[in-house]
Amino acid sequence: MFENTFLMSFIGFFIILTPLVFIHELGHYFAAIKSGVKVESFSIGFGPELIGFNDKNSTRWKFSLIPLGGYVKMKGELVNVSSASINREDENNTFLNASLLSRIFIVISGPIANLILGLILITSIYVFNGRYITPPIVDEVIVSQPAMVAGMQSGDKVVSINNIKINDFTEIKKIVEENPLELLLFKVLRNDSLIFLNIIPNNYFDTKSKENIGRIGVKASSSILKKLSILQAIELGFYDSIQMTFEWLRGLKSLISIDVDKKDILGPIGIAKISGSSLDAGLFSVLFLMAVLSINLGLINLLPIPALDGGYLVLFIYELFFRKPLPNSIQVFLLKFGFIFLISVMLIITAFDLGF
Numbered sequence: 001m002f003e004n005t006f007l008m009s010f011i012g013f014f015i016i017l018t019p020l021v022f023i024h025e026l027g028h029y030f031a032a033i034k035s036g037v038k039v040e041s042f043s044i045g046f047g048p049e050l051i052g053f054n055d056k057n058s059t060r061w062k063f064s065l066i067p068l069g070g071y072v073k074m075k076g077e078l079v080n081v082s083s084a085s086i087n088r089e090d091e092n093n094t095f096l097n098a099s100l101l102s103r104i105f106i107v108i109s110g111p112i113a114n115l116i117l118g119l120i121l122i123t124s125i126y127v128f129n130g131r132y133i134t135p136p137i138v139d140e141v142i143v144s145q146p147a148m149v150a151g152m153q154s155g156d157k158v159v160s161i162n163n164i165k166i167n168d169f170t171e172i173k174k175i176v177e178e179n180p181l182e183l184l185l186f187k188v189l190r191n192d193s194l195i196f197l198n199i200i201p202n203n204y205f206d207t208k209s210k211e212n213i214g215r216i217g218v219k220a221s222s223s224i225l226k227k228l229s230i231l232q233a234i235e236l237g238f239y240d241s242i243q244m245t246f247e248w249l250r251g252l253k254s255l256i257s258i259d260v261d262k263k264d265i266l267g268p269i270g271i272a273k274i275s276g277s278s279l280d281a282g283l284f285s286v287l288f289l290m291a292v293l294s295i296n297l298g299l300i301n302l303l304p305i306p307a308l309d310g311g312y313l314v315l316f317i318y319e320l321f322f323r324k325p326l327p328n329s330i331q332v333f334l335l336k337f338g339f340i341f342l343i344s345v346m347l348i349i350t351a352f353d354l355g356f
Contacts (some may be wrong), residue, residue: 012275014067016286019043020114020294021070024301027113028072028106038093038107040074045070074106100320107312114298116240122293123237129284130238134169137221145217150186150199152218157189169220176201180214205298244295306338 022043032039039057043049045064052062064070076094095103125131136158141148158166162185175184180203201214211318228236233327278285301309311334319325326334 007242008090008279009273009276012277012279012286016275016278016290016293018067020117020290020297023113023117023294024110024297025070025072027109027111029125031109032072032074032327034093035094035098035106037095037098037102037106039072040075041071041073043073051306079292100316104313104316104320107309107316108302111301111309114294118244118291118295118298119237119241120289121294122240123233124238125284125287125291126228126233127230130227131233132223133167133219133226134223136169136172139221140219142219145215146199146202147216147218149195151195152186152188152197152199152216153190155190156273159189159194161185163187172218174293176216177213180204180212182214241295244292245299248296248299250336305341306334307342308338311335311338 025042025044029039029042039059041060041062043060043062043064046069047065049062049064052060054060074095076096095106098106102236109346138147138152138154138156140156141152141154158172160166161172164171166172180201182200184199184201186197186199188197199216201216204215205211206213274289278289298302302313304310304314315326315331315334325331
């Protein structure tokens with residue numbers, strides 16, 4: 001298989017990131033066309049053009065030198081300007097003269113396209129490859145911990161907890177963690193016989209989440225690959241996509257509170273490294289990484305930061321409520337601040353990638 005060299009990392013980064021950027025910008029593109037706004041150019045990457053062509057609508061489709069993102073350039077500016085600066089004969093196909101709801105639709109369509117792509121990829125993986133699950137079977141019981149004290153043994157299969165059906169070991173972990181010092185009734189299958197165990201989880205302070213969580217002292221058995229029906233794949237695809245979203249939000253909370261290890265933050269170099277590794281792991285590993293990054297890309301772009309899609313949404317929501325846009329000078333200032341902020345964050349994260 002491939003050796004994970006710098007070249008393979010770069011190739012993996014390009015193979016994985018390019019489709020995600022393309023789908024994101026395609027969301028903006030189709031929304032703009034649907035709204036009657038002319039798209040002047042569609043670029044994968046920034047900087048000087050490497051190769052491109054014009055379509056029948058005079059839109060320039062191109063690859064640019066720096067493959068870190070992309071953009072769709074629409075006629076008109078993305079900040080409000082005086083009507084005198086826009087040619088009256090062209091006003092019907094410019095971004096700023098589209099209706100407010102159309103502008104919101106255009107801006108939000110990119111992130112939504114990424115979220116939908118992530119869901120489709122995850123569901124497709126589950127349909128064609130299956131989903132790794134950890135059976136609710138206890139592999140090891142730790143001495144002197146609540147599970148052992150209550151009589152749980154290695155090999156026990158947890159059927160339910162407090163009459164809640166258990167299908168996966170992660171469900172055991174979730175219920176136990178949410179109920180420290182609370183009595184839990186475990187229904188367990190042992191040697192074809194059902195037994196009931198009363199277990200009170202210990203109260204454990206988790207340094208990562210900074211919260212008190214429950215622990216009973218058991219370890220899971222190995223994960224297995226389970227084939228799913230289409231309906232199961234769709235259901236679990238939705239579920240796992242939502243879980244990834246919540247996990248991302250928890251990570252964002254930790255990042256904002258500066259309560260995160262810099263080793264847990266991935267920038268362009270870190271993503272390139274795991275992209276190269278995923279090539280070596282096979283097609284489904286590549287697709288799963290694409291799904292995770294696509295969901296992350298969609299959520300990041302919804303952040304209310306000027307220069308991101310979420311920043312434009314804030315401006316449009318302001319206009320919706322106050323019936324007028326923010327003054328042009330303020331919009332320009334916010335956009336400049338947003339660009340400087342994003343570049344600064346990118347430089348800091350890249351420094352973390354490099355081990356500083």
